[in-house]
Amino acid sequence: MRVYLLVMLVAAVVTFIATPVALRLARATNALTPVRARDVHTTPTPRLGGVAMLAGFAMALLVASRVPFLEGVFTTAQPWAILAGAALVSLLGVADDIWDLDWMTKLAGQILAAGLIAWQGVQLITFPIFGLTIGSSRLSLVATVLVVVVAINAVNFVDGLDGLAAGMVGIGGLAFFGYTYLLTRTATPGDYSNLATVVIAAVVGTCVGFLPHNFHPSRIFMGDSGSMFLGLTVAAAAITVTGQIDPAVFSAGQVLPAFVPILLPVAVLLLPLLDMTLAVLRRLRAGQSPFKPDRMHLHHRLLAWGHSHRRAVLVMYLWTAVISFSAAALVVFDGYAVLIGTGACALVALLLTIGRLPGLRRPRHAKETA
Numbered sequence: 001m002r003v004y005l006l007v008m009l010v011a012a013v014v015t016f017i018a019t020p021v022a023l024r025l026a027r028a029t030n031a032l033t034p035v036r037a038r039d040v041h042t043t044p045t046p047r048l049g050g051v052a053m054l055a056g057f058a059m060a061l062l063v064a065s066r067v068p069f070l071e072g073v074f075t076t077a078q079p080w081a082i083l084a085g086a087a088l089v090s091l092l093g094v095a096d097d098i099w100d101l102d103w104m105t106k107l108a109g110q111i112l113a114a115g116l117i118a119w120q121g122v123q124l125i126t127f128p129i130f131g132l133t134i135g136s137s138r139l140s141l142v143a144t145v146l147v148v149v150v151a152i153n154a155v156n157f158v159d160g161l162d163g164l165a166a167g168m169v170g171i172g173g174l175a176f177f178g179y180t181y182l183l184t185r186t187a188t189p190g191d192y193s194n195l196a197t198v199v200i201a202a203v204v205g206t207c208v209g210f211l212p213h214n215f216h217p218s219r220i221f222m223g224d225s226g227s228m229f230l231g232l233t234v235a236a237a238a239i240t241v242t243g244q245i246d247p248a249v250f251s252a253g254q255v256l257p258a259f260v261p262i263l264l265p266v267a268v269l270l271l272p273l274l275d276m277t278l279a280v281l282r283r284l285r286a287g288q289s290p291f292k293p294d295r296m297h298l299h300h301r302l303l304a305w306g307h308s309h310r311r312a313v314l315v316m317y318l319w320t321a322v323i324s325f326s327a328a329a330l331v332v333f334d335g336y337a338v339l340i341g342t343g344a345c346a347l348v349a350l351l352l353t354i355g356r357l358p359g360l361r362r363p364r365h366a367k368e369t370a
Contacts, residue, residue: 001192003069004181004201007060011205015056019213022052023220031097033221047097049214050225053206054090057233058083060202073195081120082199082236088113089152089232093225106224107149113232114148115141122236144239150276151238152231154269157276159227162216164313168271168320169230170207175324176200176234180241182331196241203233216309234269270323271316302353318349 026032026046033047061083065074073079092109095101123144159165177200184194210226213219222230266273302312326342333341 001181003064003067004177004197006067007064007198008201008205008208010063011056011060011202012209013056014059015052015206015209016212018052018055019049019210019220022046022048022050023213025051026097026220026223029098031094031223033223045218045221047221047223048094048225049210049220049222050090050093050097050227050229053210053222053226053229054086056206056209057086057202057229060205061198064198064202070193070198072191073193073198077120078117078122078195078240079198081117081122082233084120085113085117085122085148085236086229086233088116089228090225093223093228097223097225110149110152110228110232111145114145114152117148117232117236118144122239124239147239148232148235150273151235151269152228154273154276155231155234156224156227157279158271159222161309161313161316162218162221163211163214164316165227165230166207166210166214166222167313167317169234170204170211171317171320172269172324173200173204173207173234175321175328176237177204179328179331180237183241186331194241196237199233199237199240203230203237206230216313271320315349315353318352322346322349 023046026048029048031046031048032044034044061079064070065079089110092101092106092113096106118141123140124147125140155165155169158168177197180194180197180200181192184192184197207230210222214222302315307315322342322345326338326345329338329341
């Protein structure tokens with residue numbers, strides 16, 4: 001555990017130190033987010049935070065590769081393929097943050113980055129449910145690219161408030177980190193090293209290091225360079241752990257853990273995936289491009305409901321924690337206990353969302369606007 005915490009700490013410290021450098025770079029290249037109708041910020045804001053996050057992630061992997069405990073993780077090309085894919089989408093995001101690329105160019109770049117990590121072995125091959133295996137290498141490649149591209153755009157869609165995407169991925173990633181660590185201890189008691197745990201520890205660290213600069217009022221946005229980086233790395237961590245669980249390592253009463261490798265990555269990105277799905281359906285119904293921006297995302301609805309900027313972000317944090325930690329808890333606790341605990345936490349989250357707890361009543365003008 002201490003080695004993984006070191007990886008997380010390195011990523012956090014490097015990201016924190018590199019963010020002011022990225023801020024100056026954004027100003028020098030005029031990579032600023034203008035004030036648009038769909039936005040909630042009131043002044044043009046630098047948006048190359050993803051460069052600092054990539055630097056923190058790369059340094060964390062470099063340090064991890066020098067630790068004897070993790071040397072088995074770096075005997076394959078997979079960690080460096082994930083880093084290369086993350087660098088590729090981050091550079092694509094930098095280009096978009098500076099020159100505003102069209103959606104087809106960005107999609108092509110995302111497919112290229114996803115194909116790169118798949119080509120180096122980060123692929124969906126087996127599912128831990130009934131021993132299902134993807135029999136075709138071509139189908140495995142297509143499935144991997146699809147999962148990665150969907151994850152990239154899900155995080156990109158939800159990145160609309162200060163600190164929202166970094167906090168949600170950080171919280172969900174922390175649950176995922178705990179799950180992969182416990183899974184490794186259970187499946188291979190003599191060797192706790194695991195690529196998915198290293199990757200997700202580094203991702204959580206980058207989020208922790210970036211949040212002090214990004215929480216409301218934000219001094220810098222992560223931009224597409226950051227949101228696409230987070231989407232790809234989380235998807236890569238999920239893919240590397242999927243299919244590595246053997247249901248036989250659990251007791252007969254622990255049936256649900258066999259489904260967690262599929263359930264948990266979805267739970268971590270459930271709100272971004274839901275937000276993206278609703279946005280695509282909404283825009284297609286209106287006869288618009290699914291990539292056309294609007295002010296109807298989940299976080300915009302929370303603002304319209306009367307929540308302040310910070311409170312809307314914290315509500316999204318809370319729901320992310322409830323969903324992701326509940327899924328991770330299935331590995332440790334009985335399913336019925338998890339269900340009861342999740343129900344209680346979800347009720348509290350719902351009350352906080354609708355503002356029915358003392359001290360959370362909406363202002364009159366907010367009610368009228370909503």
